[in-house]
Amino acid sequence: MAKINLDGGHSIDGKLFRKNLMEWGQRYFRPFQWRVTEDPYLILIAEVMLHRTRASQVEPVYKKFIEHYPEILTLARAKKDELSEILYPLGLRWRTNLLSEMTADIVARFGGKVPEEKDDLMGLPGVSDYIASAVRCFAWNYPEPLVDTNTVRIIGRVFGLEIKDSSRRNPRFRELIASNVDHYEPRKYNYALLDLADRVCFKVKEPECNYCPIQESCLYGVQ
DNA sequence: TTCCAGCAAA
DNA sequence: TTTGCAGGAA
Secondary structure, X not given: OOEEEOOOOOEEEHHHHHHXXXXXXXXXXXXXXXXXXXXXXXXXXXXXXXXXXXXXXXXXXHHHXXXXXXXXXXXXXXXXXXXXXXXXXXXXXXXXXXXXXXXXHHHHHHOOOXXXXXXXXHOOOOOOXXXXXXXXXXXXXXXXXXXXXHHHXXXXXXXXXXXXXXXXXXXXXXXXXHHHOOOOOHHHHHHHHHHHHHHOOOOOOOOOHHHOOOHHHOOOOOO
C-alpha cells in the first residue's frame, strides 16, 4: 500500500489514486494526432507548439505542419518564410527561430535523431525540463513527472497546497508530482492527468468534483 | 520575476 | 471587451 506523506501533511493511497485516474483517463482520452504516434520527432514538434498555447489552437497548425515537414530532414531544409507562415497563427513568433535552431542542432549533434537521454534533450534550444520529460514519456514511455500549470493545479488541490504562478518551480510540488507517477503505464497516467485538468479540474471555472475520479483522494473543497 | 503573441472563450 | 493558455529564456 504505497502511501504518500510528505512533511506530515495530507496522505493518499497512491495505488488507488492512480487506478481511479487511469480508468477515467482511458474513457475520456482526447485522441489528438500527436498522441496516436510514438515518433519522437512528431511528439517534440507538438510539445513545442503546445508551449503556452491551447491544444485546440495547435491542432490545425500541427496538421498542416507535418504535411509539409513529415520528418526532421524535410524540416531542416524548410524555407524560413514558409515555416513562419505556417506557425503564425500560434503567436509567439520567436518559436520559428527556436524551432529552426533546435532542428539544426538535432541534425548536427545527433545525426537527425531526437535524442533519448534527458540531458541531451535539455541541451536543445527551446527544450527545458517539461518538454524533455514529455517527449521521453510519450515517445518512450519513461516514468517522467510532468510539471506544468495543469499538473501543479491538480496535485496542489489534492494535497491542499496554495497554488501560485511560481509553484511550478517549487521543489515540493515537483516531489509530489514525481512521487505519484505510475511506473507501469506512465504515458497513460500523464495523459490522464492532462485530460482531467482540461475536462474536470478547471483552473478558473469551479472544478466539477462530483465527476472527478480522484475526489476521495483530494483535499479540495473539504472543510 | 517578467515577457512572449495570436486566438478563442467568456 | 477581457482573460488565459501542455514553458522557456533573459
